[in-house]
Amino acid sequence: MPRARLSTFPLDHALLASKTTVNRDVHLFHTPNKVVWDYLNRFTAFTDYRHRVFTSYKGQAYMMPINLGTICQFFGRRMSPDEARALIAEQAGELAGHDPQNLEEKAISLIGRPLYEAFIRGYTAKQWQTDPRELPASIITRLPVRYTFDNRYFNDTYEGLPVDGYTAIFERMLDHERIEVRTGIDYFEIREQIPAGTPVVYTGPIDRYFGYRAGELKWRTIDFEEEVLDVGDFQGTSVMNYADEDIPYTRILEFRHFNPERNYQTEKTVITREYSRFAERRDEPYYPINTAQDKETYRAYRELADAEENVIFGGRLGTYRYLDMHQAIGAALKCFEGEVKQAVCV
Known part of the structure; x- marks a missing residue:
């Protein structure tokens, strides 16, 4: 299940004339999958928000992901798409004919050394605190590179934010006579009370489930620093x-821009700074680091999981995968139609 950190924040003095919900860890929903989109629309309407990101580097703001506008601005001249492609190909020449094996090599192959050094290397150092040569190439392939001035962050067909927030989605989703919800309960404190043979869907950390017997998987977590500023x-x-x-922080979120359709006050605004660090056991894990050692450790847990009866491991934590929300929902729907329905709908 997607993990959302939501809080009710009294914004009479800060943003709105009424109370609203602030997403400290904002989930921007996007998907190319119509099945997933239609499923969620059973529980919410979406705004028409389209995500756009900028990166600050040496006092200048650049469009991100890297596109033709970013390239022209960084190199200080206007280029056609073909001219930009030729320039980047030249700057990525050190990896010509080489199959990229890690994040650094993949990034340089996509955008060349100068853009990598400016926009990726330093950000990666803060976000992951791991040598980019030890991180999987898949991390950087999540970001597109465009030779147009299109600065949308995502390419997906469907995108937006739920009108009433994610809490409302799950409240509606769970509002069923056959569903009982209990919160504030640690599964590991009650697991022995669960009758033998009861099917369990486990979405917590897979290494914790097995008592860390094969070692701990490494995660990144985020510390949030929220501030109300006296500017509009x-x-x-x-x-x-x-x-x-x-x-020290990786990014700043300003919440008024996620919902421009709302009537915000003009003299105050709320921002959140994000600080990334290695997760400890007491922390909420966010991003799997997935070094070669992590992959080896996960393989050991996957073997244990495959041998576990009546337990389905899912979600980002249960599968040690960097899943977007739409991927997690799609996997859950597929799992229900297969393993879950087979286990419980008999």
Whole structure:
């Protein structure tokens, strides 16, 4: 299940004339999958929000992901798409004919060394605290590179934010006579009370389930620093990344820009700075690091999971995968039609 950190925040003095919900960890829903989109629309309507991100580097704001506008601005001249492609191909020449094996090599092959050094290397150092040569190439392939001036962050057909927030979605989803919800309960404190043979869908950390017997999987977590500022608009966009290594936070979110259709006050705004660090056991894990050692450790847990009867491991934590929300929902729907329905609908 997607993990959402939501809080009711009294914004009479800060943003709105009434109370609203602030997403400290904002989930921007996007998907190419019509089945997933139609399923969620049973429980909510979506705004027409389209995500756009900027990156601050040496005092300048650049469009992100890297596109023709980013390239022209960074190199200080206007280029056609073909000219930009030729320039990037030249700057990525050190990897010509080489199959990229890690994040650094993949990034350089996509955008060349100068853009990598400016926008990726420093940000990666803060976000992952791991040598980019030890991180999987798949992390960087999540971001498109465009030779047009299109600065939409996502390419997906469907995109938006739920009108009433994610809490309302799950309240409606769980509002069924055959569903009982209990919160604030640690599964590991009650697992022995569950009758033998009862099917369980486990979406917690897979290493914790098995008592860390094969070692701990490494995760990144985020610390949030929220502030109310005495300005109507702090940064002019919802997300500003910070690529410079000497700036300790990875990005700043400004919530008013996620819902421009709302009637915000003009003299105050709420921002959140994000600080990334290694997760400890007491923390909420966000991003699997997935080094070669992590992959080896996960393989050991996967073997244990395959041998576990009546337990389905799912979600980002249960499968040690970097899943977007739409991927998690799609996997859950597929799992229900297969393993879950077979286990419980008999």
